[in-house]
Every structure is written in structure tokens, then in C-alpha cells.
Amino acid sequence: MSKAIVNEELCIGCGTCESLCPNVFKIEDGKSKVVAEDCGDCDCQAVVDSCPVNAISLQ
Numbered sequence: 001m002s003k004a005i006v007n008e009e010l011c012i013g014c015g016t017c018e019s020l021c022p023n024v025f026k027i028e029d030g031k032s033k034v035v036a037e038d039c040g041d042c043d044c045q046a047v048v049d050s051c052p053v054n055a056i057s058l059q
């Protein structure tokens, strides 16, 4: 299980991560916040790869 981290300085609040994995990512004040460790259900790497500014990493 990996935990996603969003670099808020890079995030442009596009909402792609939230739409792909709404259990983990929530857009608040124009930035994506990680609100859960892991949804256990999706491919975190796919979300990482979908971010247009490479603001998401996994640890």
C-alpha cells in the first residue's frame, strides 16, 4: 500500500486526481488534498501519471 502526497506548490487544482480517486483526493481552495491513506481500490500510479504538472508522488 502506498500513500499519495500532493505538492501543493505545483498543483493547479485541475481535479483530475479527484475524479479518478475521490476517496483519496479532494479539491479544497483550489488545491488537491490527500484525505485518505489509500482507497485500496484503484491504481495509484495511474493517478500519479495523470497529473498534468506531476504534483503527485507516492511514498
Ligand code: SF4
Pocket (backbone or CB within 6 Å): 006, 010, 011, 012, 013, 014, 015, 016, 017, 018, 025, 027, 031, 032, 050, 051, 052, 053, 054, 055, 056
Ligand atoms: S491532478 Fe495534479 S494538478 Fe490536478 S488537482 Fe490533482 S494534484 Fe492538482
